[in-house]
Amino acid sequence: MAIEKFLDKNVTLQRKAGSTGNTIESWINIKANLRCGIFPISANDAIAFQSTYFQTSITHKMFCHISEDIKIDDKIVYGNDEYLVKKINSWDKFFEIYLSEVK
Secondary structure, three states: OOHHHHOOEEEEEEEEOOOOOOOOOOEEEEEEEEEEEEEEOOHHHHHHHHHHOOOOOOOEEEEEEOOOOOOOOOEEEEOOEEEEEEEEEEEOOEEEEEEEEOO
16 A cells, blocks of 8 residues: 555644744744644654653654655644654655654
């Protein structure tokens, strides 16, 4: 089964704006309509990730076509859901991205 079938969401990629002087974080859109798939992580993924990155927890994994636009600490927005990019792995023609849900 081709992974493209699972890239069923269009998300917006955002990045923190430079110093705005505001006390509230400001984000700018980098890319709209980034096609991807977002899935809850497995217990094994969580354990493996936390043993490498002690201070960070992940909640989801995202797959998308490789894009130079995506960077660590960017924000992925899907409807009312927001996630921070914590780790990016290249996998064939795709990125496997570990996300932390923003509450």
